[in-house]
Every structure is written in structure tokens, then in C-alpha cells.
Amino acid sequence: MLLNPKTANFSHLDQHSKEIMQKTISFFESKGKNKLKKDYHDRVWYSDFLEFVHENKIFSTLLTPEKYAGQNPEARWDTNRNCSFNEILGFYGLAYWYTWQVSILGLGPIWMSSNETIKQRAAKELEQGGIFAFGLSEKAHGADLYSSEMALTPLRQGHYVADGGKYYIGNANEAAMVSVFGKNTETDDYVFFIADPKHKNYELIQNVVDWQSYVAEFALHGYPVKDEDILAHGRDAWDMALNTVNVGKYNLGLASIGICTHAFYEAINHASHRNLYGRYVTEFVHIKRLFMDAYTRLAAMRLFATRTSDYIRSASKDDRRYLLYNPMVKMKVTTQGEEVINLLWDVIAARGFEKDMYFENAVRDIRALPKLEGTVHVNMALIVKFMANYFFNPATYDDIPKFTESKNDRFLFNQGPTKGLSGIGFHDYRIAYNSINLPNIELFKSQIDILSTMLLEAAPDKEQIKEVDFLLNIGELFTLVAYGQLLIEKAALDNVSDDLLDQMFDFMIRDFSKHALNVLSHPLTNQTQIDFCRKMIKTPEPNPVRFEAIWGNHISKLVDSYEMNL
Numbered sequence: 001m002l003l004n005p006k007t008a009n010f011s012h013l014d015q016h017s018k019e020i021m022q023k024t025i026s027f028f029e030s031k032g033k034n035k036l037k038k039d040y041h042d043r044v045w046y047s048d049f050l051e052f053v054h055e056n057k058i059f060s061t062l063l064t065p066e067k068y069a070g071q072n073p074e075a076r077w078d079t080n081r082n083c084s085f086n087e088i089l090g091f092y093g094l095a096y097w098y099t100w101q102v103s104i105l106g107l108g109p110i111w112m113s114s115n116e117t118i119k120q121r122a123a124k125e126l127e128q129g130g131i132f133a134f135g136l137s138e139k140a141h142g143a144d145l146y147s148s149e150m151a152l153t154p155l156r157q158g159h160y161v162a163d164g165g166k167y168y169i170g171n172a173n174e175a176a177m178v179s180v181f182g183k184n185t186e187t188d189d190y191v192f193f194i195a196d197p198k199h200k201n202y203e204l205i206q207n208v209v210d211w212q213s214y215v216a217e218f219a220l221h222g223y224p225v226k227d228e229d230i231l232a233h234g235r236d237a238w239d240m241a242l243n244t245v246n247v248g249k250y251n252l253g254l255a256s257i258g259i260c261t262h263a264f265y266e267a268i269n270h271a272s273h274r275n276l277y278g279r280y281v282t283e284f285v286h287i288k289r290l291f292m293d294a295y296t297r298l299a300a301m302r303l304f305a306t307r308t309s310d311y312i313r314s315a316s317k318d319d320r321r322y323l324l325y326n327p328m329v330k331m332k333v334t335t336q337g338e339e340v341i342n343l344l345w346d347v348i349a350a351r352g353f354e355k356d357m358y359f360e361n362a363v364r365d366i367r368a369l370p371k372l373e374g375t376v377h378v379n380m381a382l383i384v385k386f387m388a389n390y391f392f393n394p395a396t397y398d399d400i401p402k403f404t405e406s407k408n409d410r411f412l413f414n415q416g417p418t419k420g421l422s423g424i425g426f427h428d429y430r431i432a433y434n435s436i437n438l439p440n441i442e443l444f445k446s447q448i449d450i451l452s453t454m455l456l457e458a459a460p461d462k463e464q465i466k467e468v469d470f471l472l473n474i475g476e477l478f479t480l481v482a483y484g485q486l487l488i489e490k491a492a493l494d495n496v497s498d499d500l501l502d503q504m505f506d507f508m509i510r511d512f513s514k515h516a517l518n519v520l521s522h523p524l525t526n527q528t529q530i531d532f533c534r535k536m537i538k539t540p541e542p543n544p545v546r547f548e549a550i551w552g553n554h555i556s557k558l559v560d561s562y563e564m565n566l
């Protein structure tokens, strides 16, 4: 269920992609944990990694769409193999992942643009080992893109000048090209254009973080821009920004899974060798429970995220279901990652602070992921738009099979307009839930039934709908329903055992109960809704035999199965 870099055979990938994954693992294992940690503490810019990536044409192979692949027959944008690469980078260090992630974001508007010259240039830069940057955020505006102040002023025909600052921009120190979002001062239209950090009118002000990565504040002062540097104007530029964030969001979940997996190995290795009061720590009942919770949550994160890849890869203008599952990978999987690290930290305790441990990085880095590409709240506010159709207006689609073919994901750079979200239809969630009969899933189904009845009979009123906090709490319940649906779908495709799936629904029932209590306790909740919420609070079915089977067949087998080379 979890990545083990020392034994992984990447059997779901073609030969060349397997080699990329294995070489990347070898790069980190040869670098070793001591050097990895030293570079982390000394905040060393990872030029060794970027050289390795360049020499092996890794970013150019993984991040160039087929059409711009030139002489490289292996180049394509393939979410399936990018999943594995994300997970590996998260496993070894978020800073390494981040330079890849912001390159993806920087390339997004380029590959979405109709500016062929810039696209050809980007493909060349990638081949020459270039990294990329995405200049969307500004210091004063956070998630509020409407207020962007980067100003592009038209001069004469086809010539402009850009002025303004950008903040939190990864790779903006060394990027071959920076995609910059701004507004045309004459028309007030949005615009995306390319800037070059080497230009004298591009001021690299500072790295705003104390980290290995460079997260820049930069400013453009009278920076000359020509028509040929423009990626898009108006609505297209706006859509490009949001559609690029859609591409990037997905990676956050995989990075979180990588971080948690490495931390899990360290925690279980430590606990299984530590003897207290004559017993190994892994023999304490509460420690077993913490591991069980961490393991099932982590395995579920991976099942959900990889199932979402199937929906992303099968998406089309007529099937935009990924717009629900994808922000859930961003928001739900990454916050589950925080939960997993919290659980493991209670096991590993003081050892998790020590400077030679990956765990020390994990506890800090895991916090970043829910905050990137829009906060949890912003993504939840997006997700609740789908709730009515999801519950009450099921649509018909063909089944989406496992999508591991070595194919270019063309739709990602042609997602179309970003509006009309509440019109997107979803297949009936009951198909998955009714496909299996397990005690905890039956209990969870009864929780869902109460929720959907509440939404019909005591739907949020006008005042409640206006109150974001109220909606966010309802959104947590809805999210769990869709999360469970994809878990069941993926478990069937991957032959996950009934025991393990049922144990996952143990935490699902507890989480549902917790969020029902939050809705119940909200000051705006009315008496009818309170009565429904009380009924939603349920206890999972305990099953010691199932628990011990998972402990024996899954968790205890991980002891000493992986340790990073020193």
C-alpha cells in the first residue's frame, strides 16, 4: 500500500518512466541522509539535484507535452507517472518537490497559451535544464486575485511596460521564464506575460522564507513587454491562472503522501526497537491504535489521490468531475497528511525532534501543503458548489477504469472556461456504496442518509448560506462522502482487502461524527438540524480480529523494511 523506494518496481509504468523513478531514488540514496539533512539545515540551494535533473532530461521528459517533444520520444505530460515522481520527491524532501511544483505552475500558462513561439522556447529551456516560476501572488492580496496590482501599460502598438511586485514566487531567482499575472492599465483586463529574471528591470528583492528553496519577492520596474511575450489577455488569462492552479493542486496531495510515508518508516523503526518497562513500544495498545489510524489514513490518502488521477486523465469538456476530486486531493489529502504526522509524532515523541531525522523536516514541511494553491477554506468554498448536484441530481457516465496508460494528458492544457461549476453532474455515489457490504461501510451509509435527509428537509437557509463558517462545516461532511466513494471505487480496482477497507471506514465514521458535532455546535444551526446532527454521531464497529489481521499483515511488516542510506 505504501511506497518503499528500496523495493518499488513501478510496475504501473513503462520502461523509460521506471528508469526515471529509479534513477531519482538512486540520486537521493547516494546523496544519503547525512548530506540531505546538512543541506536542509544549511539551506543549500539544490543545484546538485537540478544538475541531475538536467543530465537525465527528467523535467523535460515529464513536463513537455507530446506536441513540443521534439526529438524526445519519451516526453509527454502523463499524470500517472508524474504521481510517482511527486511522491518520491515528497518522500526525500519538500524543497526538491517544490522546485518541480513551481516549474509545473510556471509552465501551466505557457502550455495553455496559443503563443507558439513561447511554447517552443519553453520546450528548449526545459531541455537545457531550465526551471520555471509562476508569478501570481502579491504581498497585499493573498487569495484575492481580483485585486492584482501588477500593471501592464500599453505604450505604442505591440509594446507595453510592466510595473509592480510579486511575492511568494518559487524559483523566481533562477527561472528560465517567469509567467506573470497582471492587469492592463487601459482596459482593466487580466493579462499573463513572460518575464526574464536576468533582465535589468527585474529586481530580485529577497527570499521571503528561511528554507532551501527560493520563494521570491520580486519587482518589475518599467519592464519592457512586447506582444510576443504575452500569453493571454482578458478572460483567457483569468482561466489560465485557475486552470494552472488546478494542475498544480493535484501534486500537493502526492507530496503529502511521500512525506508521511518516510515519516511512517522512521516512526515504526524507532518504536519497534525501543524497549520501555520491559516491552517494546509497538506492543503498547495505544501505540498500536495510533499506528493503525496513521496507516489507514495514509493508505486511504494514496487510494483517493490515485483514483483521482483516473478522473483527471479521463476528463473532457463533458466530464468535469475532476473539479470536485482534484481540490479534495489538495484540501482533504493534505490535511489528512497533517493528521498522520500528528499521530506518528505521538509515537516517535522526542526522537522526532532530532537533527538526523527526516521526521524533523516532515513536521514542518507537512504544514505547507494545505496552504499552497489556495488555502483549505478557498478549496472548500469551491467544493460546496458541487454539493446539490452530487446528492440530488446524479448524472450518467461510462465507468472510469484505471488509467495507467502511457499517454499524454492533453485536456489538462485545454480545460476551457472555469465558470459553470454548479452545473457539473456527478455519477450516483450510491453505486459505489451499494457495491459492497461491510459493517463500517453500512454504518457510514446510514450517516450519509441522515445528512442527505437533513439537506432536503432542513436545508441551510439564506443566512446560513451567507455564513462561510457554517458552509465550511457542512462541506467537511460532504467531502467525507465523496472521499469514501472514491476509496471504495479504488479498493475494488486494486483488490484491497475487505478488512483494510472496513478499517478505513472506522476513521471515516469517527471523522463524520466529529464534523457532525461541529455543525451541531455552530451558533447558526437550528433545532431540526441539531436533531439530525445528533443522529449522525455514530460509533464504528469494533473488530479485534480485523485489527490484529491488519496489524500483522500490513503494519508490522513495515518494521525495518526501509531506512534511508546514511
Ligand SMILES: Cc1cc2nc3c(=O)[nH]c(=O)nc-3n(C[C@H](O)[C@H](O)[C@H](O)COP(=O)(O)OP(=O)(O)OC[C@H]3O[C@@H](n4cnc5c(N)ncnc54)[C@H](O)[C@@H]3O)c2cc1C
Pocket (backbone or CB within 6 Å): 102, 134, 135, 136, 137, 141, 142, 143, 144, 167, 168, 169, 170, 171, 209, 215, 368, 371, 372, 373, 374, 375, 376, 377, 378, 381, 468
Ligand atoms: C512556501 C510558499 C510558496 C509559495 N509559492 C508560490 C508561487 O510560486 N507562486 C504564487 O503565485 N504563489 C505562491 N505562494 C502563495 C500561496 O499560493 C498563497 O499563500 C495561498 O494562496 C494563500 O494565500 P495567503 O497565504 O496570502 O492567504 P490569504 O489569501 O491572505 O488568506 C487569509 C485567510 O483568509 C481565508 N480566505 C481567503 N479567501 C477566502 C475565500 N474566498 N473563502 C474562504 N476563506 C478565504 C484563507 O483561507 C486564510 O485563512 C506560496 C506560498 C508559500 C507559503
